[in-house]
Amino acid sequence: MAETSNSVLDNDYIEALREKYREERDRRIRPEGEEQYLAVSGKYAEFVDTDPFTPVTPREPLHDEVEIAIVGGGWSGLVTAARLVEAGATGIRLIDDAADFGGTWYWNRYPGIQCDIESYSYLPLLEETGYIPKEKYSYGSEIAEHARRIGELYGLYDKVVFQTRVIECRWDDKAKRWILRTNRGDEMRSRFVVLGSGLASRPKLPGIPGFDDFEGKVFHTCRWDYDYTGGDVNGGMAKLADKRVAIIGTGATAIQCVPFVGESAEKLYVFQRTPSSVDLRGNAPTDPDFFKTLEPGWQDKRRENFNNVLMGVPVEEDLVNDRWTVRRRLVERMMAQGKVPDMQSLMREADLEDFAHMEEIRRRCDEVVENPETAELLKPYYQRFCKRPTFNDQYLATFNRPNVELVDTSWSHGVERITKNGLVANGKEYEVDCIVLATGFEMSTGFKRRIGVEVAGRGGVSLYDHWSEGMRTMHGHSIHGFPNFFFVGLSQIGVGPNFTSMIDGVCHTVSHIIAEAQKRDLEEVEVTAEAEQAWIETIRAGTPAVSPLEQCTPGYFNNEGQASKTVSNYTSMLYAPGCNAFNALLAEWRANGEFAGFQFRRSNDQGGQ
Structure with a gap:
């Protein structure tokens, strides 16, 4: 893709783009905000309660006690468990x-x-497992295989209870233990609890009128029904050959699955509210000589390099060098001109760089999509990081297929209603046999709804009452009033696009605290109210009074355009200096050995370390 220079974008054109961005944003805003989505509960619980891949194995309820209960078997839980094993902690159970x-x-x-x-940056524990990814950008089956590899290497299969959802964690003040209740009738007791339920665990369901009236097949992409479609993750969905399919959503998931459904279905309608920015992917097999050149610590170095490039920090070499890191062009130009990129000038130039980059993305639509009207509808008119960027080399070309039709719903705020035969958008009914919800996950709804676990701490106080005016933690992981309880997620930690890099410092720190508590035979470990408040003030000091995301097109980054009207959006509660600075802060905190901000209690202790 040819590079667009900032110089070709004169001031008048940039101002016209700014106005275009505002217009595109305003006509997509819905007053109900996040309330436009259905809660995954009651009759809609089937979207998470069913497993189309593995039958549930019957078992008797557990009534036992462990040392450490980790809720979640994704990256948050896996990496924390691995770090606990490395730290010598014992009595681990994942659920x-x-x-x-x-x-x-x-x-x-x-x-x-x-x-x-x-x-090479995303898959965690590559050095520890000695695994070499097959390609620069791994496909899902390889990533799932790597999760299993971690489980095997660290002996976690002997420490896990699968097919079990924790529904309540309640602190027993007298016994100094957490009681965990599950959907399988379990009542487990644990000295420590790590809640690592993940960011993408509760599917988002569109609250479209008539949702229950449709008589065809409906499923969410996180529960893909291959019994219905045929094929597998590589495509070949022959059962769709005589089916009319609707895909609702055009975010990261749709960008990846639309080309495959377009190949297989008799007819595919893609319902779009807001187009994604679709950049080149350019995937390639891993050079077999690549890993021979790497030295110990290479993955941390690579991750830090990636984060620095995205933050505009000058580096000697862009190690990742992909379409994420195009901002390096900006820094290189400024350095070549003898300019030291101070933050103010960097932000000003970055704004111009963003307009130029998005012009490249829009021009790519014209270059690839044959129908000019469709190409125009696929163009994103917003700043690059208003929505998570996507990368794909087949998505845009799919709209050149005669059986694929883009249905833009931006003027009607989305699909108007669902009927027994299909969907209505822009006053027209589209009859389909199957509706695929590529609508993503709840990332900015209320904490209780999103986490899906009742948590009651000291004195029976609900975690969600404690967070009623906003999340409260120290370093994103420890909460006053909730002893021996740790949270591994994305709120109040360092900002960055790489999830596994963002949580790594937290996983190290939580395991460090728990291992130390076991070594000292401590009954309770709890962050002080003062330390929690100090971290809140640190987060607030780096958060602008008016979120810049407020001006973005609506999506989960800004609570559907209401970023300043809610306290639940993780993107408004991040450590502003970034992921590298945050991980360095945690590393220093661990290294000094003082456990600053924590109270350690033994039996009958009144507090202190």
């Missing part, structure tokens, strides 16, 4: 509702599923 490790990579098996971060 997950899937039938194997992997979290979202267990459930998401839609055709074409692939990670959008390069595999």
